[in-house]
Amino acid sequence: MNKKYKILIMAFLSILVLIAFSCTMQITPPETMRFLLKLNVYTNSITGGDTVVVDAKVIIQSITYSNYYEAKTDSNGTVLFSNLIPDHYNIQISYKSDPAIDKKLIITNATINDSLLYSADNDTVKLNIRASTKRFNSTLVISEIYYAGAKTIIPNYYYDQFVEIYNQTSETLYLDSLIIADVDYGFIDDSLIQSTHVNMFPGTGNDYPIGPGEFVIIAQDANDHSLYPVNSVDLSHADFENYCTDIGDTDNNDVTNMVQIHKKYPGADVLYSTMNDAIVLLGKIKNPYKWGYTTASNPSMYLPKWAVIDGVEYKDNTAYYDHKYLDAGIDGGITGGIPNYSTKSVERIIDHMEDDRVIFSDNNNSSLDFHVLNFPTPGYAQEVSE
Numbered sequence: 015m016n017k018k019y020k021i022l023i024m025a026f027l028s029i030l031v032l033i034a035f036s037c038t039m040q041i042t043p044p045e046t047m048r049f050l051l052k053l054n055v056y057t058n059s060i061t062g063g064d065t066v067v068v069d070a071k072v073i074i075q076s077i078t079y080s081n082y083y084e085a086k087t088d089s090n091g092t093v094l095f096s097n098l099i100p101d102h103y104n105i106q107i108s109y110k111s112d113p114a115i116d117k118k119l120i121i122t123n124a125t126i127n128d129s130l131l132y133s134a135d136n137d138t139v140k141l142n143i144r145a146s147t148k149r150f151n152s153t154l155v156i157s158e159i160y161y162a163g164a165k166t167i168i169p170n171y172y173y174d175q176f177v178e179i180y181n182q183t184s185e186t187l188y189l190d191s192l193i194i195a196d197v198d199y200g201f202i203d204d205s206l207i208q209s210t211h212v213n214m215f216p217g218t219g220n221d222y223p224i225g226p227g228e229f230v231i232i233a234q235d236a237n238d239h240s241l242y243p244v245n246s247v248d249l250s251h252a253d254f255e256n257y258c259t260d261i262g263d264t265d266n267n268d269v270t271n272m273v274q275i276h277k278k279y280p281g282a283d284v285l286y287s288t289m290n291d292a293i294v295l296l297g298k299i300k301n302p303y304k305w306g307y308t309t310a311s312n313p314s315m316y317l318p319k320w321a322v323i324d325g326v327e328y329k330d331n332t333a334y335y336d337h338k339y340l341d342a343g344i345d346g347g348i349t350g351g352i353p354n355y356s357t358k359s360v361e362r363i364i365d366h367m368e369d370d371r372v373i374f375s376d377n378n379n380s381s382l383d384f385h386v387l388n389f390p391t392p393g394y395a396q397e398v399s400e
């Protein structure tokens with residue numbers, strides 16, 4: 015509890031920049047096809063009008079060629095990157111303001127004036143990014159996902175998976191009828207997500223409160239996985255467990271079962287991918303079956319993106335932006351990079367404290383908001399326990 019931590023007011027943007035070019039992606043384009051990127055970051059000032067964002071960290075990453083560049087905006091809010099190869103780029107902008115001045119200032123979103131950039135012979139591509147400022151207003155967040163599983167003498171142990179939900183607010187909230195789903199099909203621009211596993215909290219309105227600063231654990235199986243040979247987490251006191259009604263799931267009678275809405279494969283409660291997946295928390299939906307299913311023989315279930323309260327995407331390769339499932343409005347980044355069965359998890363970074371209550375970083379970008387833990391922390395945050 016005594017650990018000092020910095021209050022970081024982060025800002026960031028994740029933008030896929032499409033650059034028009036005519037040659038194939040596999041062959042490095044000739045030297046003549048290079049361009050200079052001039053990127054300006056500005057925002058609405060508190061007094062109105064535009065203000066440039068000085069000293070913002072800008073990272074651009076070429077998707078195909080994995081070229082990585084990092085620089086800070088100058089006193090004009092400008093950064094230059096020269097000799098760039100035409101490609102799809104991911105751009106992240108983070109900004110750490112002085113907490114004494116801007117305690118709650120967060121820059122979360124931006125628009126690009128020209129989303130389609132064109133580069134001819136050694137031209138300059140100009141990109142203006144407007145960042146909007148807002149007050150911190152997150153409610154329920156996914157604070158940790160443990161998906162990697164554990165190494166045992168029998169390999170591939172993943173029954174110890176869990177999702178941790180946290181109430182960032184100063185009010186009591188209710189989990190009744192909220193949904194936890196995964197997203198491992200579909201595309202970033204889709205308005206519907208495609209879910210392999212969909213599970214709903216039981217209750218009819220006010221049955222399952224989550225107090226201010228409270229964690230809730232939803233286990234795949236609410237068992238003690240700490241025993242040899244698994245050596246993982248003890249989830250026998252989890253708050254909820256996923257339960258599959260059709261084939262032989264374990265059922266801890268002391269732990270409330272989630273209501274299974276959909277599973278792609280018979281006999282599965284949840285099995286989140288140990289490599290690439292996204293987990294989303296959705297608000298109350300009157301009829302979750304309304305959007306139907308995909309046409310695959312083992313269908314995925316459609317759910318609307320607008321209902322997502324919080325979402326986190328993870329991949330074994332955290333630079334793999336080519337096939338993101340979640341858009342920047344939910345999660346513009348990627349966390350993970352964890353080996354299978356390593357007993358590691360991903361957890362939100364603590365942003366600051368409010369009245370002894372942890373407030374986790376939530377810029378809707380898991381590349382910035384999450385870090386990797388060597389061992390899961392079900393029901394607490396690592397930095398608080400140290």
Ligand SMILES: [Ca+2]
Pocket residue numbers: 234235236255256257258263264283284
């Ligand atoms: Ca289960």
Ligand SMILES: [Ca+2]
Pocket residue numbers: 255257265266267268269270271
């Ligand atoms: Ca149970």
Ligand SMILES: [Ca+2]
Pocket residue numbers: 155323324325344376377378
């Ligand atoms: Ca979020």
Ligand SMILES: [Ca+2]
Pocket residue numbers: 157158178361390391392393394395396
């Ligand atoms: Ca935790």
